[in-house]
Amino acid sequence: MQIPAFKKPTADTVDLLADGASGPSASASKALPPMAVLSISTSAFLRIFYRLFYGLFVLSLFIALFPYISDVNTGGVVRLVWLALLLGGCIGLWHLYALQCAAIPVGSLAYENGFWVLSNNQKEQLNCVLVGEVLCWPWLIVLPLQSEDGSKRFLLLCHDAIKPADQARLRTWLRACLRPKG
Numbered sequence: 001m002q003i004p005a006f007k008k009p010t011a012d013t014v015d016l017l018a019d020g021a022s023g024p025s026a027s028a029s030k031a032l033p034p035m036a037v038l039s040i041s042t043s044a045f046l047r048i049f050y051r052l053f054y055g056l057f058v059l060s061l062f063i064a065l066f067p068y069i070s071d072v073n074t075g076g077v078v079r080l081v082w083l084a085l086l087l088g089g090c091i092g093l094w095h096l097y098a099l100q101c102a103a104i105p106v107g108s109l110a111y112e113n114g115f116w117v118l119s120n121n122q123k124e125q126l127n128c129v130l131v132g133e134v135l136c137w138p139w140l141i142v143l144p145l146q147s148e149d150g151s152k153r154f155l156l157l158c159h160d161a162i163k164p165a166d167q168a169r170l171r172t173w174l175r176a177c178l179r180p181k182g
Contacts, residue, residue: 035111035173042106043161045139054097061089105155111173116145118155128153136174141167 068074068082107120115127131152132144143155159167 031114032111032177033173034113036169037108037110038162038166038170039108040105040157040161043104043156043158045158045160046104046156047101050097050100054093054100058090058093061093062086065089103153105157105161109155109157109170116143118145130178134174134178136171141170141174 065082065086069079069086071079105118105120107118109119110117115129118126118128126147128145128147130144131146134144135142139159141157143157144152145155146152157167157170162170
């Protein structure tokens, strides 16, 4: 289920970030209730999804460049350049895959004082606000977050990353608190 009507104006988001830890600004329409801390573990589903996605990307790169590499009418140097391009693309995609897997959230998530508090296992906390629509499917929850320093990220929470009770609590909180009234 997608929560389409949660479109907080950008000015409110900027006010929340500018206020820092003081909580929501006076322009926010209502204060949302706090949400208990959710434990986030590693997601095997998300890691497999990334592996398949990047594997298909490498396969398509190979299919696209194979005619140039195997062309016997071109010189050996040109074919080596195409092969080097293919190898460079594969190495670049492997690097992107590693970065994407390193960004899989592990730690805890809570909502308090107008901020989503994302903590990792090293006890580093990141205060964020929602900056877009929340996507809530049976197997995936996507929270578009913006941190205090202005960086944006999509927090992907797969069904295997959160305990079933925590997942139900998060879904209930999202439905109850982010739906427009009326």
